[in-house]
Amino acid sequence: CGVVGVFGHPEAANLTYLGLYALQHRGQESAGIVSADQGQLYTQRGMGRVAEVFGAQELERLPGQQAIGHVRYSTAGGSVLRNTQPIFINYRHGAFAVGHNGNLVNAGALREQLEREGAIFHTDMDTEVIVHLLARVPGQDAGERLAAALAQVSGAYSLVCLTETRLIGVRDPMGFRPLVLGRLIDSGGFVLASETCALDLMGAEFVRDVAPGEMVIISQGGIESRFPFPAVGRRMCVFEYIYFARPDSVLDGVHVYSARKRIGRILARIHPRDADVVVPVPDSGVAAAMGYAEASGLPFELGLIRNHYVGRTFIQPAQRGRDFSVKVKLNAQPEILKGKRVILVDDSIVRGTTSAKIVHLIRAAGAREVHFLVSSPPTIGPCYYGIDTPDRAQLIAAQHSVDEVRKMIGADSLGYLSLDALFEAVGGRALGFCDACFSDDYPLPTPEGHGTRQLF
Ligand code: 5GP
Ligand code: SF4
Numbered sequence: 001c002g003v004v005g006v007f008g009h010p011e012a013a014n015l016t017y018l019g020l021y022a023l024q025h026r027g028q029e030s031a032g033i034v035s036a037d038q039g040q041l042y043t044q045r046g047m048g049r050v051a052e053v054f055g056a057q058e059l060e061r062l063p064g065q066q067a068i069g070h071v072r073y074s075t076a077g078g079s080v081l082r083n084t085q086p087i088f089i090n091y092r093h094g095a096f097a098v099g100h101n102g103n104l105v106n107a108g109a110l111r112e113q114l115e116r117e118g119a120i121f122h123t124d125m126d127t128e129v130i131v132h133l134l135a136r137v138p139g140q141d142a143g144e145r146l147a148a149a150l151a152q153v154s155g156a157y158s159l160v161c162l163t164e165t166r167l168i169g170v171r172d173p174m175g176f177r178p179l180v181l182g183r184l185i186d187s188g189g190f191v192l193a194s195e196t197c198a199l200d201l202m203g204a205e206f207v208r209d210v211a212p213g214e215m216v217i218i219s220q221g222g223i224e225s226r227f228p229f230p231a232v233g234r235r236m237c238v239f240e241y242i243y244f245a246r247p248d249s250v251l252d253g254v255h256v257y258s259a260r261k262r263i264g265r266i267l268a269r270i271h272p273r274d275a276d277v278v279v280p281v282p283d284s285g286v287a288a289a290m291g292y293a294e295a296s297g298l299p300f301e302l303g304l305i306r307n308h309y310v311g312r313t314f315i316q317p318a319q320r321g322r323d324f325s326v327k328v329k330l331n332a333q334p335e336i337l338k339g340k341r342v343i344l345v346d347d348s349i350v351r352g353t354t355s356a357k358i359v360h361l362i363r364a365a366g367a368r369e370v371h372f373l374v375s376s377p378p379t380i381g382p383c384y385y386g387i388d389t390p391d392r393a394q395l396i397a398a399q400h401s402v403d404e405v406r407k408m409i410g411a412d413s414l415g416y417l418s419l420d421a422l423f424e425a426v427g428g429r430a431l432g433f434c435d436a437c438f439s440d441d442y443p444l445p446t447p448e449g450h451g452t453r454q455l456f
C-alpha cells in the first residue's frame with residue numbers, strides 16, 4: 001500500500017491526490033482520502049485506481065488544510081469497498097482517521113480478544129484493531145493514545161493519521177515499510193509519504209526519513225518527534241529495493257534505481273554468460289538489465305515491449321492459445337531476438353508460471369539460447385509484513401532446486417543473485433534489513449511458526 005499526509009496547505013486534498021497518483025504502483029485496488037476542516041473530518045473512498053476514484057467533484061467534497069490518503073492492495077482482508085482506507089472513526093476523544101502500509105502479525109489474536117470483549121468490527125482489515133485499541137487505552141493526547149495502542153500490536157506499519165488538529169506519522173520499530181517527511185515549498189506546510197517520488201509531484205522538498213520506531217506529530221505549533229517504543233534495530237524490507245518501490249525514490253538514503261543497477265552489475269560478475277544481447281522483462285527488470293549490460297559490455301535491447309494500458313479485466317477470446325495471458329502485456333520482437341543468445345533479466349521468480357511463459361515467448365521469437373538471470377535470491381518464504389506473496393507451497397524455489405526451476409521455466413541456464421551480493425548493492429547488511437522471504441529468517445513471529453524451513 002501507499003500512504004500520504006498533508007498539513008498546512010489550502011489545497012490539502014488535491015495535493016494528497018497528487019501524492020497518491022505518484023504512489024499508484026504500491027496499490028491499485030482502492031483509493032481514499034480523508035480531510036480535516038474546522039474540527040470536522042470528510043472522507044471519499046472507492047474501488048479502483050486514483051484516477052477512477054477521484055474527480056473534481058470528489059475533491060471538492062474534501063475541504064481543509066489537512067488530509068491523509070491511501071492506495072491499497074490487499075494483504076489482509078478482501079478487495080471490497082468495506083475494506084478501503086483510510087479508516088475513519090469517531091470515539092470519545094473525537095475524530096480519528098488512519099491509513100496503513102504494512103501488515104500486523106498479531107491482528108487475528110487481538111481481534112478475537114476484542115470481539116470477546118464486545119467490539120464490533122466493520123472491516124476484515126488488520127488495521128481496524130488499531131482503532132479499537134485506541135478507544136480503550138489511556139493517554140493525555142492523540143499521540144500518547146496511539147503509542148499505547150501500537151504498543152500492543154506487532155508487525156509492519158507505516159501509518160498516517162489525522163485528527164481535527166493534528167497529522168501524525170508513525171513507523172513501526174523495525175521500519176519494515178518506508179515513510180518520509182517533506183516540506184511544501186510554497187506554503188511551508190508538511191507532508192508525509194511512503195516514497196520520495198510522491199514529494200516531487202506534490203511540490204515538497206525532502207526533509208528526512210521518519211526513523212524506525214518514530215512518531216512525528218504535526219500541529220499548528222510545528223513538528224514534534226517521539227520515540228515511544230523500545231528500540232529493536234532496523235529491519236527495512238529489502239524487497240522494496242528489488243521490486244516494490246519506484247526506481248526514482250530514495251528509501252532510507254538509498255536510491256532505488258542505482259541499487260537495481262548495482263544489482264545488475266553484480267549479476268554480470270557472478271553469472272557471466274557467452275551471449276549476444278541483454279533483454280529486461282519490463283518494467284521490473286529494466287534497471288538491473290542495464291547494469292548487467294554495462295558491466296558485461298553486451299548490448300542492451302528491449303526485446304520485450306510492454307503494453308502499459310492493460311487494465312484489470314479484459315475480454316478473453318474463447319480460443320486463447322498458449323501464453324495468451326502474458327502476451328496481453330508483453331510482446332517479443334523477432335527483429336531483435338532471432339538467432340540470438342539472450343540474457344533475460346527479471347526481478348524475481350515467484351510461482352514460475354509467468355517466467356515460463358516469457359521464456360517461451362522469447363524462444364518463439366527465434367532466440368537460440370535463453371539465460372534467465374534473477375535480480376533477487378530465490379523466493380523461498382511468504383511475506384507476513386505487507387507484500388502479497390503466495391503460500392510457501394506455491395513458491396517454486398521453496399519446492400524445487402535451482403536446476404529443477406531452470407527446467408520448469410525452460411531456460412538454458414538460470415542464475416539468482418546471492419544474499420551477500422544483494423546486501424552489497426543496498427548499502428551493506430549492517431544497515432539492518434528484513435530478508436525473510438529469501439533467508440527464512442523472520443524478524444517477527446509468523447502464523448507459520450518461526451523459521452519453518454526444516455519442514456521442506
Ligand atoms: P512468476 O514467474 O513467478 O509467475 O512471476 C514473476 C514475475 O512476477 C516477475 O516479473 C515479477 O516482477 C513479478 N512479481 C514479483 N513480485 C510481485 C508482486 O508482489 N506482485 C506482482 N503483481 N508481481 C510480482
Ligand atoms: Fe520484505 Fe521479504 Fe521481509 Fe516481506 S519477507 S518484508 S517482502 S524482505
Ligand code: MG
Pocket residue numbers: 281282283284285346347
Ligand atoms: Mg515483472
